[in-house]
Amino acid sequence: MTLHTLIDYDILRLTWWALIGVLLLAFAVTDGFDLGTGILLPFVARNDIERRVVINSVGPVWEGNQVWLILGGGAIFAAWPQLYAVAFSGFYLAMFAILVALILRPVAFKFRSKREDPGWRARWDGVLFFSGFVPSLIFGVALGNVLQGVPFRLDLDMHIFYEGSFFGLLNPFALLCGLVSVAMLAMHGSAWLQLKTDGVVAERARRYGSMAALATVLLYGCAGLLLWKYVDGYRISSMIDPVGPSNPLLKTVEGHAGAWFVNYTAQPWTMAAPVLGLLGAIGAWLGLRMRREIFTLLCSAVSISGIVLSVGASMFPFILPSSIHPAASLTVWDSSSSHLTLFIMLVVSVIFIPIIVAYTTWVYHVLWGKVDEKAIRDETGHAY
Template identity: 45%
Template sequence: MFDYETIRVIWWLFIGVVGIAFALTEGFDFGVGTLLPFVGRNDIERRVIINTVGATWEGNQVWLILLGGAIFAIWPAVYATLFSGLYAAMLLVLFSLFFRPAGFDYRGKIEDPRWRNTWDWCLFLGGSLPPVLLGVLVGNLILGLPFHLDQDLRAFYDGSFRALLSPFALLCGVTGLLLTTFHGALFLKWRSEGVIHDRAVLAVEALGPMLLLALAAATLWVFVGIERPEITQMAANDAPSNPLNKTVIGNGAGWFGHFMAHAWMWLAPVAGFAGLALAWWLGKGESRMGAFMFSSLGIAGIALTVGFGLFPFLLISATDPRSSLTLWDASSSHSTMLLAFWITVVFLPIVLLYTRWVYKIIWGSVTEASVLKDTHTLY
């Protein structure tokens, strides 16, 4: 039904959608966790905050697992290079996520202030560390990773963990933290009442300018100060995968030139900045759903900006541009991608419908009265 070239593009779009879904849903989970010790001043307030995401945080986290599994199945060369070369960094992300299930499940086991306060700070770490680390990862994807392929297509990582912590990557990490915290504050505002609602509004007011400033700095750095490789010759887009069957120069037109050559791509950064600016403006007022929706638009715009800017690259090699992996030369076989496509077409709509049903059932403001009334099923 689909030729090899088309199914590769379809899967690039599919995995992009999964990545955006993870950023949108797990993003407000991370943000709520980051805000927990500061917006909640006592145990009952913190229980209210926790229960705004208590029914959905596990399901939202599955998007990350789905993203990793999809990359493994569709772009095995990307999975092998990324997860082996950045093994220590990936383990650090995984370990930071461990704080979340432990914090949610153990916090309420003992009615002791010290016990619960300890787990509150664990939830804070589980909400703040992953977006920083994932932001650093995105920064390094933009800069390029130090790896090369030999003639047998074996990937060799040439860098160190310390090299990942460049100034630009750290700026991306800070931007990631501000982004999820801002998104979480808007979600918390939408689902809370009283003093928690008011403190969430104050958080939105404070975080909005910092986020826009950090995002503007990172965007300017990318478009002005970061080189982008350019493919000068490659095999046909429907050819079997072989990353070394192309010629690449390290200094191409750059990100700005890439976007100028495809003017429609400018819609992504415009949506990113406009969405977040409107979310901040509306979030300071009475708007709940509107502010959160614009924040979601902003996050989607940022993700699309990165995806469009890298296209057709998936992993850029900073040490050997020819070894860079693209969606044309790092994919699985045609039959594998077709089989995975039909599995996705069947099951992804079911997942989305179920997710929509879950949010419809649990939706509404979480209040102190509702938490005190339901002591058996709520955190």
């Protein structure tokens, strides 16, 4: 018996499904307030000093937060190669738009204050808004399309054929999911600004954040209702081997109304995810109104976690369903890398993820405290 066979293949597959969720969730919670701050920048800051306060609230940490996105993308590539292939080919233009926005963000951070010209700075402020709004919207649109099924198929040699278009992704339900994402991250950004700023910036963040929190509750509730009433889910109608080969075509899948809610009936504890999504947003609204800084940020993070986890809970064991060839749908049990690959990745993750968490925690501890507007004016202690 070799070392990697000590952990069963089905356990490794399930573990990596959960780990991918954890990595993407860490990105949503940490880089989420960066994106939300960018969305709120034109609304909470009315002059150059106020804008610099907002920018410096995330300036020291935004690069580190993106580590989770890089880890998530790399893990998908290694653990679920078919998912990576379909997502990065079918969603190519959407991914390109996200990358353009994320690439422009550091440029805006670095170049904005190089000149004192108001027009120059205003243009870079527009870029920061763009780099916050566009990824937030597209991530939500992507999840909306995943819930509806993506138009791809596989041939017998496992070649992937994507038959959709970029504008086909911009359907009403997917756009609604995109608005959920924008409202959710704007709420999270406002919670961060309440924690890191004082004065009029914090007051405006509370006002706009309260509206974003209520919008999150309303939009998320509407999306759930539409998903239940009008969006068909998918279910496996044949036997599937959890330790079988990574060949999605060995099963039978059919679309079925309400299929995405079956897991909540079969495993009632999974209802905790959507409930936390709603209660967290309500808690964030209350925290903003009561000026409870830590409480608001925690509630906002709980809301994001619940909303994201509700997608995984409702779809399990599906990872990426196909709308035109349901049998090609990718699931936890038939689209992973080999047993050995998953085991090696797990060992590496057990070693390095705690190191990343420890380092990140230390950085946030060192950088704790509010951004001082007086220090901004005096040009001391702030880089942007």
